[in-house]
Amino acid sequence: MNVLDLDVARRKYDIRIDSSMLYECALGIGAFTWEQVHDKLDIGQAEIRRMNEQMSAELRQEVQLAGSHHTWRSLLFLLHRCPQLQDEPQHAHLGIFTNWIHELQDDIIAKASPYLGDAQAELLHRALAGSMAEQEKLLQIHADNPVVYLHLQFLFSTSPDRLLGHIERLMTGWYQEMLRNGEEVMQILERAAQETKKLALERSTEDVIRQITRGGELEPEPGVSVLWLIPQLAYRPFTIRNHLPGSAVFYYPVDEDHLTDTRQQKVFASIAAQHKAVGDIHRVQLLKLLSMSPKPLADLAEGIGASKPSTHHHLLLLRTAGLVSVRSGVYELNIDAVASLSDGLYRLLNLDPS
Known part of the structure; x- marks a missing residue:
């Protein structure tokens, strides 16, 4: 007998909601180096020009590398993999992060590498271990995606020491030079995260995603059981998506209610x-x-x-x-x-x- 079961339960997800100035830094570098979206960002092109003029020569060199090889993505993957980050107050995040990446030593390249899906996990592991054949194979697979291609190309050719120095200078420099009104930004991000946590207790997962992404729909993905939600200002009005093993990450734009006082x-x-x-x-x-x-x-x-x-x-x-x-x-x-x-x-x- 053929049976069509209409009583299908909705897929259940674990929701994780975090906020950090360090995510804001990584996304800010990504937005700054993606010139094609500058005219669409809420920050405005005048502010982007001001940031460019204010930037020190040392930071500019690191930002140019981040733009040409998309190493700002490594910042995001490292932040997600930093185990102590979300257990401490935001003021301590930069110190925790820099100490942790120094502890990684030779493992930093693997921790800074993108998640390419379970099907390519072993291939990436062998490529990062130095297999030229596997490196070439991965680059061929992602040849039509310049962001992933150039990021992998850099990781395959760099050394742990070079990557560590670049990541530390990039994050520290952007945090110190580019985050204006840091205390205010920190409070905005924390308020947005708290509001989303409240929303997640009251509404369905689908409604939460629809509201924070401003109309986006939650599409079921194989192997995804965790939705990681992180508020951001840098890419407003866009939601940026990322993937980790078992997780879909939404860096969602802070709502206007958290930006204005009247x-x-x-x-x-x-x-x-x-x-x-x-x-x-x-x-x-x-x-x-x-x-x-x-x-x-x-x-x-x-x-x-x-x-x-x-x-x-x-x-x-x-x-x-x-x-x-x-x-x-x-x-x-x-x-x-x-x-x-x-x-x-x-x-x-x-x-x-x-």
Whole structure:
């Protein structure tokens, strides 16, 4: 007898929520060195220029290496693998981290390497042990992904001492030179993490992911049982995803509520985000396409004559503003949010829309 069981329980996840200035540093370096997204970041291009002008020559050299070989990703993987980090107050994180990486010695390259999935774990292990054949095989596998390719290429060619020195100078330099108003940033991140912990107690996992990623859907992934949620400011309004063994990591943007102190500032931020989202002809074209029917990414990219990565960036801005949502890879228009777009500005300016 063929049986179709409709009483399927939702997949259960363990949720881990952390915050640290060190994650903010690593993500900040990643955002700073990815010039293609500078015009889309909330931080603004003027602030990025200021950071570039303020940077010391010593830090600039390390940041350039981090940008050319994506070693900021090694910072993230090391932070996730640092066992003592989340048990201590944030003020102690930098000292704990630098002491720990010195203890790693020759093992630092393995700890700083990316997670490529269980299927490639043994291949990566042999490559890091010095197998030229396995190194070449991995580089061929990831030849179409320059971020992973260049990161692996650096790890395969560097020495433990060189990597240790680079990681220490990069993290310490960015922490000391680039984090403005560090105490305020620390408090913002901690408030955001506490709010997410509260949300996780009250809502379903799917609702938590949808809210903190501003409309993203939780897609089941084989072998993933832990969702690691980390608030960040550097990449706002984007959510950055990462993977570790058994875990999916979401570096999610801090909500506007944690950035502003007055109701008026919150209104300003919301209205600015919505109008910024429609301030591009491609995004207006996407809204038009979605007004006709929900569509997957491939159809939308074809409809506006753009690449999938470019279309995805446009859709992410529309999702951040609440104008578009996505479920199971299909995007749809949030009609009520679009309808209220002009009303919010009218109300702010005390104008009569009639």
